[in-house]
Amino acid sequence: MSATKYRKSWWVDFRFNHQRYRKRSPENSKTGAQAYEALLRNRLAKGEDPFADDKKEVETFAEFSKVFISTYAESNNKPSEIRMKKITLKAHLIPFFGKYRLDEISSRLVEQYKFNKLGSGLARKTVNNHLAMLSKSLHIAQEWDVIDKLPAVKLLRVDPPGFDFLSPEDSELLVDSIADSQWKEMIFAALKTGLRLGELSALDWANIDFRNRVLTVKKSYVRDTMVSPKSNKYRYIPLTNELYEMLNKTKQKKGLVFPDANGNPLRPERCRRQLHRFCKQAGLRRVGWHMLRHTFASHLACKGIPIKTIQELLGHADLKVTLRYAHLGSSTLQQAIQVLDKPVELNYFGQPVPNQEQISTKITMPVDNRELAYLPNIKQKQDDSPV
Numbered sequence: 001m002s003a004t005k006y007r008k009s010w011w012v013d014f015r016f017n018h019q020r021y022r023k024r025s026p027e028n029s030k031t032g033a034q035a036y037e038a039l040l041r042n043r044l045a046k047g048e049d050p051f052a053d054d055k056k057e058v059e060t061f062a063e064f065s066k067v068f069i070s071t072y073a074e075s076n077n078k079p080s081e082i083r084m085k086k087i088t089l090k091a092h093l094i095p096f097f098g099k100y101r102l103d104e105i106s107s108r109l110v111e112q113y114k115f116n117k118l119g120s121g122l123a124r125k126t127v128n129n130h131l132a133m134l135s136k137s138l139h140i141a142q143e144w145d146v147i148d149k150l151p152a153v154k155l156l157r158v159d160p161p162g163f164d165f166l167s168p169e170d171s172e173l174l175v176d177s178i179a180d181s182q183w184k185e186m187i188f189a190a191l192k193t194g195l196r197l198g199e200l201s202a203l204d205w206a207n208i209d210f211r212n213r214v215l216t217v218k219k220s221y222v223r224d225t226m227v228s229p230k231s232n233k234y235r236y237i238p239l240t241n242e243l244y245e246m247l248n249k250t251k252q253k254k255g256l257v258f259p260d261a262n263g264n265p266l267r268p269e270r271c272r273r274q275l276h277r278f279c280k281q282a283g284l285r286r287v288g289w290h291m292l293r294h295t296f297a298s299h300l301a302c303k304g305i306p307i308k309t310i311q312e313l314l315g316h317a318d319l320k321v322t323l324r325y326a327h328l329g330s331s332t333l334q335q336a337i338q339v340l341d342k343p344v345e346l347n348y349f350g351q352p353v354p355n356q357e358q359i360s361t362k363i364t365m366p367v368d369n370r371e372l373a374y375l376p377n378i379k380q381k382q383d384d385s386p387v
Contacts, residue, residue, distance in 0.1 A: 003033035012037040016044045023051065024148060058146060061105065061137075062098035065089050068137050080222045085133060092117070092130050102141050107151040110134070114156065124156040131155055160324060164291055165298040166191075170284055177282035183274055185246055186258045190289060192243045194296035194314050197289040198222045199229060201265040203257045210248060213239040217315065221265040231315045301328035 002014045003025070010025040010033035021040060025033035040050040059067075069089070073082050096113050097105060110131070117127045135153040142150055166174065171191050178184040186200060195203070198220035207216045215237045219226050229235070239247070247257070260266050271289060279286050293314070300310050311322040 003030055003037060005030070012040065014041070016041060021050065024145065058101040058103045060099060060101055062094050064102055064141060064146065065094060065098075065137065068140060072140050078222070078227045079225050080227070083223070088130055088133055093134055097134070102138065102147045105138065105151055107153075110151055110153050118156075124158045125161075128155045128158060163294045163298075163324060164287070165295040166284070166287065166291065168299065170282075171295060171299075174278060174282045174284060178278050181250070182258060183278070185250065187275065187278070187292065188246060189243060189258075190292040191295055192240050193237045194293050195237070196220065196230070196293060197268060197271055200258060200289075201256075201268075201271070202226055205252045205254055205257055208239075208247065208251070208257070210244070210251065213244050215239055226265075229315060231317045233315065235312065235315045237313060297322070297325050298328055301325040 002012065004011050004013055008028075010028050010030060011022060012025060012033050013020070013022045014037060015021070021044075023036075023040070025036045027033070027036065043050040069082065069086060073085050077085065096116070097109070100109070113134075114127055114131070117130065118124070131153050132155070135150075138147070138150050138153075141147050175184060175188050175191070178187065189195065189203075190197075190200060193215060195217060199217050201221040202219035203215070203217075204219070207218055208214075209216070217229050217235045217237065220229050221227075255263060256265060258266060260270075275289060276286050297310050297314055300313070301307070307319070307322055307326050310325060311319050314322060316322045
């Protein structure tokens with residue numbers, strides 16, 4: 001019998017007349033899978049359709065997407081993620097895949113979707129976001145036994161994203177140009193901690209440990225809702241001396257660190273407008289709050305801080321995202337390449353040596369009352385007396 005267990009489910013997997021048959025067992029147990037295989041083999045021996053009784057009406061993608069959102073997304077995703085899923089489904093995926101049954105969505109159909117979306121002018125990264133959601137919904141359909149197999153969903157190749165950041169001089173100029181103390185502190189904190197705008201807006205005085213000089217990121221303010229940080233994990237940011245002194249002067253027992261006049265989180269639109277105004281005052285190009293985060297990471301990389309450390313400070317789940325800053329810490333790379341500028345000398349054993357002086361050690365051995373001196377030039381030292 002060829003009953004096998006795969007991802008907590010029992011399957012039958014066998015060959016009959018050189019054709020492979022693979023199917024999930026209706027009864028999720030080894031005994032059930034073995035009995036199901038025997039039934040299929042019996043049907044095949046009689047020339048019958050082995051899966052005649054198993055065929056069922058599969059939902060269309062449009063029908064399943066409603067269940068996907070109401071059941072899976074509502075239970076596992078943040079409000080902002082649910083909102084984006086609904087927008088993507090309504091504007092893109094359902095108009096294309098909606099009429100097809102889930103088991104009719106093939107790899108060829110997915111490739112056609114990619115071709116159409118690229119032709120409409122969408123960015124490759126945007127199309128990949130669509131494909132990721134399509135793939136997730138199909139995987140959930142398989143887990144729920146709606147479909148048996150999945151089409152191959154291959155993501156598009158995307159160039160690494162570019163980014164900009166402020167120089168240390170421009171960063172200082174920006175902060176010095178701000179008269180309002182709260183805005184000055186908020187922008188300075190962004191430059192010295194790398195917090196996202198939503199994380200700064202949600203920062204509470206209770207999240208700052210002044211004794212140990214550590215800030216804990218626990219919440220983020222996104223679309224009028226307090227949610228967990230993007231990585232769904234707390235992270236701990238040590239305070240610089242300057243930031244510690246600045247916050248220590250205005251610290252409170254409780255409440256938001258950077259609230260509006262009513263004690264509520266600052267609206268993202270207002271934060272963006274203020275930052276643009278401060279840039280104009282300082283004579284700098286217009287930058288966004290996320291560029292302040294890039295500036296934090298870029299300055300660390302330029303100082304030679306390991307990429308793994310920068311990843312932890314930024315809260316990136318994937319190191320690949322942090323690697324965009326790797327080229328900025330070029331001093332180590334330059335030192336490695338400069339080694340090639342130095343001439344490489346070989347000793348008489350064929351090994352590289354830094355210089356000739358380091359191999360001037362004389363090795364002697366007696367041979368007929370004479371000494372053979374093994375020097376780098378392989379010269380034999382002999383007695384002046386005649387033999």
